[in-house]
Every structure is written in structure tokens, then in C-alpha cells.
Amino acid sequence: MIEAQSLTKRYGQRTAVDAATFTVRPGKVTGLLGPNGAGKSTTMRMIVGLDRPTSGSVRVNGHFYAEHSAPLHEVGALLDAKAIHSGRSAYNHLLALGATHGIGAARVREVIDLTGLQAVAGKRVGGFSLGMGQRLGIAAALLGDPQTLILDEPINGLDPEGVLWVRGLLKHLASEGRTVLLSSHLMSEMAMTADHIIVFGRGRVIADAPVADVVGQGAVTSVRVSSPQAAELARLLAAPDVQVTSASGSTLDVAGVSAATIGGIAASNGLVLHELTTVTGSLEEAYLRLTADEVEYHTQSVTPEVVR
């Protein structure tokens, strides 16, 4: 259980996290979603006491992180892929980390096996690929068998097998009743892994709901109709709560009316239909809609003029 109350972090003039209030509950995988610079990583660093909040507070399992007598048993965190001395071997890194809590070599070997690092455990971390670094970070997070897991972009750099494994692992950990919080800027990844989503935009929480609700909330379900008599059909469909937009001369995007109703109207008026498709909004669309105004680093669409 992670409880944030008006959590705020300012770096000089810039507000990285702005009065974020949210609760991450056990037994579920909760996704922290947001564009780059939205405040996800800063929030995670504040949860584990690395950054001091400018105001507000965040508690883990009922206490401030620093108050726990065995922090590694409470929270396991993978923050940056490389929070590890590059000159040390993976095994020694985990051994040193565990030693602070009296965690011995047996558990270290266990998490090495679990994350598939047996072959490289004795090698220096500096030579690790991004994927191996991520696995080592996950191994470190699991070391204390923690009640709460916090993972910042855990699938970054993992191969497909690793991605599947992380998804399975996180779901399994949540099913054991643990609190699992992961961040990502990949909406598709969240749709596959998370049960609940907290969307960040420019440091503020702009949505906090089950995945299905976020999709329903932000995305519009519309019907795409294609007909040679598009103009007439548009006239017949016109109603106060119906939106008709014309994609091209013969194609309409209709919102507010079901495909069945449109088909019925067309049939009773003897109109020919070439296409009648229900378009469901994806999490991706919902996310882009939600964060449209909240993206910090806007890219400009490349127009021919710019290219020239």
C-alpha cells in the first residue's frame, strides 16, 4: 500500500510533481503512466526516500520509507537501470545489498536463478547489456522478498522472452497480495500488464482508475460508415447527441449512435452501405487524449516545408 498526499516536488522554478494524491493498493498491478517528464520517476524516488518532497508526503505500508526497520523487506525498487557500481560483479552487488539486512548468499543465489543471471553473475556489471542490467535491477528489488514493488520502466531493453516474464512475474506478485507499482510511457504495455492506471501529466494526476475505465473515459467509440449517398445519410442521422464528421466524400465517422441503428436507418431509407464498422478507442487514444495538453516535450510534425 502506497499513499501519497498532496505530494509535491519542485526543482527551482520547475514543478516536477504537483500535489499528487493517490493510493496504490495491494493485490493489483498499478501502472504509472505518463509522457516523459510527467513526474513518474520523481514520484517513485520520493516514495523510497531518495528525493525529499517539497511539500506533502508519501507513506509505504503505513510509514514513511525511512521509518521502516527493514526497508528492503517492505519495498523493493528498480529505479534507474544502472543504480549499480559498474566495477562490481552482479553477485557481489546483491551480496553487499543484502548484507545490510542480514540477507545471505542463499537468497542472493535464489534471485540470480529467478532472474536468469546465473551465467553472468560473476561478471562485472559494467559489461552488462541494458536487458541484463534490468534483470539485475529486478533481482535487487526482489532480494528482500518485499511486500511492495516499485519498478520504473522495467521492460526497457528486455528481449521478448524477458518482457513476457516480467509481465507474468508482476501479475504473480500482485496475486500474492503484494502491492505492485510500475511506470511506463508505453500505453500498450500498461494495457497488457496493469489492472489499475494512474495517469500523470506535467506532474499532476489526471486520471486514477481501472484500465477499462480509463479506456472508456477518454476514448470515443464511433462508427465508420461508407456509402455512395453519404450526404443523405448524414442528414438522416442528424440529432442533438449525434456527431457526424466526414472523413472523405463517401465516408462518415458517426459518434453517439450504434452501428445497428445506423444500419436500420440506412435500410429503411433504401441507402446503399459499403462499410459499417464500430471503432473502439484504444488505451493509446485515451491516453493521448488525456495528456494532449500535458505533454512537456511536444514534437512538431514534419511538414514538407520543414524537410526542405
Next chain:
Amino acid sequence: MSTLAQPALARSSHIDASNRGLSATGIVRSEWIKLRSLRSTWWSFSIIVLIQVSIAVLFALTTSPMATEPTTQQVTQAAVSISTLGVLFSQLVIAVLGVLVISGEYSTGQIRSSFMAVPNRLPVLAAKALVFAVATFVVALVAIVISYVVTMPILAGNGVDAAPLEPSLWLSFFGAAGYLVFIGLISLGIGAALRSTAGGIAASLGLLLVVPTIFQLIPAEWAGVVASWLPGTAGQSLYYTGSTFEPWQALLVMLGWVAVTLIPAAVLMKRRDA
């Protein structure tokens, strides 16, 4: 990449969370694992032993007997000088290592792992300083004793009287090893405050090599006084008799220097975002 185990293994049988947790001994053990698992540690310590012994041997080979029969004190002094001459060089290695021990954690991001495990942070610095101090003391003492043991036969061959390994000699050896510990701790404090390897090494070597020269160049009397209080100068009174300070005074001066660097470093470490 080898295959990944089933997630079910995540729940460990090797952990009993009920009676385990952070402990001072655990943090010290962790810092010891960290120190011994880096190549830079072994390189630095090997270089120290090598420098100490080879400089002592070189010096012993060129030593000739005194014209008059030397006093017991002169014999002891000669043994101390020869055995500890290398300290002037190995202090530079220790200064670099002292900075690296902490700046390496900041430059690699390791510090975040360390602080997540020990959120109070200060025990990390304390344990690091303790482990580094003990390791440095042992290595320095070993290097000095080897230097003594190796050079005594050479001196005897040259017809120079050899000092027996008596308490006063041991005291000087402890003092010289202690000097290296103090230099290491001062550098550790500088490294922790600056959080940068390049900046830390520049500052600590500057304090040892450049700052004394600057004060010696200033013709005023106060400059000479300041120069004598600098760690590189005052610290030599720990093992050379007849210097500016008595050994116990030098000990206090060095403790002061350690406090002046480590305490601000600790305050900053506690306050700053990692």
C-alpha cells in the same frame, strides 16, 4: 541468456522477515563486501605495498654508516625514516582511493541502491569510513613492517646499525599507518561532499600538494604557521619525532581535519536528493 525460473520462486524460503532487518553490523559487512569487491581497492593497496617496500629498499641500499658512533635514538630514527619514507608517495594513492570509495557510488548510481537499503544514509558513511580506515591501517602497517624487515639486513650489510623492533619503533609505525588513515578519511569526506571523482581527487591532492606550496611561497610569518597546520605537514608529527607538534597534538590536529571534512559531508549527504 539462460532460462528464467518460474515466478513462484519469488517468495523466498531463505528469508525470515520477522527477525531480520537493518543492523549496524550488517551495514559494516555490506561496506566490507563493497570495498573488497572492487578492483580499484586491490590495485591501490598493492601499489601502496609496492611503493613503500621499493622506496625503503632503494633508500637502504644507498645508506652508508655514520662517521661517528650513532646514538640509540639516531638508529631508531634511521629505521623509522627508511621504513616510512614511502608514506609520502602512498598518501597520494590513499587520497585517490578515499575519494573513489564514495564518489564511485555517486558516479555509477550505486548510491541510490545504498540509500534505498539504508534510508537514514549516515550509517552508510560511518560504516564506509570505518571499513576503509581499518583496511588502510592494516595495509599500511603491513607495508611498513615489510619495509623494515626487508631493509634491516641490507642496512646491516652496509655496516649500518639496525634498530631492534622495540615499542618506540612500533609507535612510529602505528603513527605512519595512522597518518595514511587520516589522509584517506579526509579525502573520503571531500569526495562525499563533492560527489565527483574528478573534483574530489583534484581537491584532496590539491590539499596535499598544492596548498602547502602556496603557503610556503607567501613570505609572511602567519603563512608558515598555517602551512604547519595543514594535514600533510602536521600529520608527519605522528611518526617523526622532533617535528612541529608532539604526536598527541598532531593526532588532535588530524582528528580536527577529519571532522572538518566528514561532518559537512554527512550533513550534505543527509539533506541532498540522491
